[in-house]
Amino acid sequence: xxxxxxxxxxxxxxxKLHPLTKGIYxxxxxxxxxxxxxxxxxxxxxxxxxxxxxxxxxxxGIHLRxxxxxxxxxxxxxxxxxxxxWGHGEDLVSLGPLAxxxxxxxxxxxxxxxxxxxxxxFILFSLTTRPDMLMISLKQxxxxxxxxxxxxxxxxxxxxxxxxxxxxxxxxxxxxLETEGNLLVRSRALVxxxxxxxxxxxxxxxxxxxxxxxRAFNSNHKETSVVEIPxxxxxxxxxxxxxxxxxxLVVAGFAWRLLS
Amino acid sequence: xxxxxxxxxxxxxLVLIPVAIAINIAVGTLVIYLKLPVYLDSIGTVLVxxxxxxxxxxxxxxxxNLIWGLFTPNVAPFxxxxxxxxxxxxxxxxxxxxxxxxxxxxxxxxxILFFFTLAYFLTAFLNRQxxxxxxxxxxxxxxxxxxxxxxxxxAIIAGALVGWFFLRNGGYAGLAGLATGVVAAIISAPMAAxxxxxxxxxxxxxxxxxxxxxxxxxxxxxxxQGAVSDPFDKMTSYMIVWLILRALPARFRTF
Numbered sequence: 001x002x003x004x005x006x007x008x009x010x011x012x013x014x015x016k017l018h019p020l021t022k023g024i025y026x027x028x029x030x031x032x033x034x035x036x037x038x039x040x041x042x043x044x045x046x047x048x049x050x051x052x053x054x055x056x057x058x059x060x061g062i063h064l065r066x067x068x069x070x071x072x073x074x075x076x077x078x079x080x081x082x083x084x085x086w087g088h089g090e091d092l093v094s095l096g097p098l099a100x101x102x103x104x105x106x107x108x109x110x111x112x113x114x115x116x117x118x119x120x121x122f123i124l125f126s127l128t129t130r131p132d133m134l135m136i137s138l139k140q141x142x143x144x145x146x147x148x149x150x151x152x153x154x155x156x157x158x159x160x161x162x163x164x165x166x167x168x169x170x171x172x173x174x175x176x177l178e179t180e181g182n183l184l185v186r187s188r189a190l191v192x193x194x195x196x197x198x199x200x201x202x203x204x205x206x207x208x209x210x211x212x213x214x215r216a217f218n219s220n221h222k223e224t225s226v227v228e229i230p231x232x233x234x235x236x237x238x239x240x241x242x243x244x245x246x247x248x249l250v251v252a253g254f255a256w257r258l259l260s
Numbered sequence: 261x262x263x264x265x266x267x268x269x270x271x272x273x274l275v276l277i278p279v280a281i282a283i284n285i286a287v288g289t290l291v292i293y294l295k296l297p298v299y300l301d302s303i304g305t306v307l308v309x310x311x312x313x314x315x316x317x318x319x320x321x322x323x324x325n326l327i328w329g330l331f332t333p334n335v336a337p338f339x340x341x342x343x344x345x346x347x348x349x350x351x352x353x354x355x356x357x358x359x360x361x362x363x364x365x366x367x368x369x370x371x372i373l374f375f376f377t378l379a380y381f382l383t384a385f386l387n388r389q390x391x392x393x394x395x396x397x398x399x400x401x402x403x404x405x406x407x408x409x410x411x412x413x414x415a416i417i418a419g420a421l422v423g424w425f426f427l428r429n430g431g432y433a434g435l436a437g438l439a440t441g442v443v444a445a446i447i448s449a450p451m452a453a454x455x456x457x458x459x460x461x462x463x464x465x466x467x468x469x470x471x472x473x474x475x476x477x478x479x480x481x482x483x484x485q486g487a488v489s490d491p492f493d494k495m496t497s498y499m500i501v502w503l504i505l506r507a508l509p510a511r512f513r514t515f
Binding site: 005006034070073074076077078080081082084085086087107108110111112114115118119121122123125126131146147149150151153154155157158161162164165169179183186187189190191193194195197198199201202204205206208209212213217218 | 276
């Protein structure tokens with residue numbers, strides 16, 4: 001199975017945790033980072049709530065690299081835009097007509113922390129959770145099977161789709177379609193590339209629908225699964241505590257903002 | 261209401277949704293390859309909305325961003341925007357927007373109206389005055405029209421060209437796309453401003469920078485940037501779906 005995912009197989013305690021436990025933990029960490037006050041909060045949450053877990057899951061190196069790769073364009077952009085164009089405030093560094101404002105940099109600092117928190121928590125989850133395991137666990141927790149089907153199928157067809165897109169691109173270019181040049185030339189290439197790609201895949205839909213209906217897709221019987229996902233009472237309790245904690249933080253965060 | 265939700269999800273629709281999500285991601289990637297100043301990451305969502313109804317469209321949008329978010333986490337927080345895009349495409353689809361043909365002159369009128377409104381919005385926004393008490397005043401229409409007459413003339417010409425050559429007979433779909441784009445811009449701005457400090461790490465950040473430089477706040481800069489880029493983006497997506505549906509055999513047009 002050629003799945004499209006970030007998953008890295010390692011033999012670690014984090015990998016063995018129930019996917020829902022990790023999912024709820026990510027949710028809790030995000031809620032904590034966004035509701036607790038203070039400019040350093042998100043950095044603290046990343047440093048003490050995410051990175052130790054990445055080390056436990058033996059993916060710290062690849063986690064840091066992935067997070068860096070997706071975060072730096074945002075960080076640079078927010079620092080330049082909010083730092084240079086804050087409007088009023090104290091100059092921190094000035095270079096000719098441009099000046100980094102202290103207030104802008106402070107705001108950018110908070111934003112970068114939040115961006116870092118979103119990126120690192122999601123990536124930690126993806127790195128250590130197999131997508132099909134996630135779906136089986138959601139199904140067992142009572143989610144409709146159709147959502148699980150959509151999720152798993154999407155991950156399987158994305159690589160095929162990307163190669164199909166490449167085929168269409170090559171085919172149209174061999175017929176003389178220009179895909180390089182000025183904006184007008186490139187915009188013109190859009191429709192001859194997108195329409196065949198979509199039409200071809202829509203024709204497949206019919207076939208696939210017949211195939212899965214012939215294999216009892218619409219059956220109301222409860223399915224059994226070959227894969228057992230280990231769960232424990234301790235993990236169930238941790239999930240309950242984290243859910244309650246997240247709810248409490250949301251309520252407390254709202255109350256605190258209303259009062260102050 | 262519950263029945264209408266259930267009616268949206270036949271087996272064919274459920275099979276279509278993963279394909280639609282893959283379309284979002286594949287075309288989104290293709291657009292990056294072509295270096296075009298749009299996102300076009302909601303074609304699949306609009307397509308499902310158009311053929312399978314609003315609820316299927318909303319589910320497609322939300323799941324698309326959540327699944328994509330496993331690889332590029334920055335799109336995940338915007339899942340609710342994608343859901344609204346799918347929902348709106350579905351309601352427009354029920355009104356037959358993707359089946360109707362507009363006369364070409366109407367497409368020209370729509371194109372002109374859009375570009376004129378855009379030019380008016382931009383010039384008014386960049387020329388607003390904020391006094392010491394924080395009260396903002398905008399220049400009067402007459403003042404703007406006379407000061408920027410060349411800009412408005414160019415906008416009218418560009419709008420007419422876009423209407424005639426791009427929208428062609430799909431004026432209604434284009435108009436629905438513009439409306440969706442405006443809604444998407446408004447509802448996505450608070451998330452972009454609060455979580456991401458107002459940036460996307462992409463080319464559209466230059467617009468945010470320009471608005472910030474003119475003295476606008478973070479939220480209003482993001483909203484103004486969205487109001488410029490999103491209607492273009494959604495209009496193009498709706499037009500592509502309109503073209504696709506016209507090229508499909510009739511039995512594919514409703515699920």
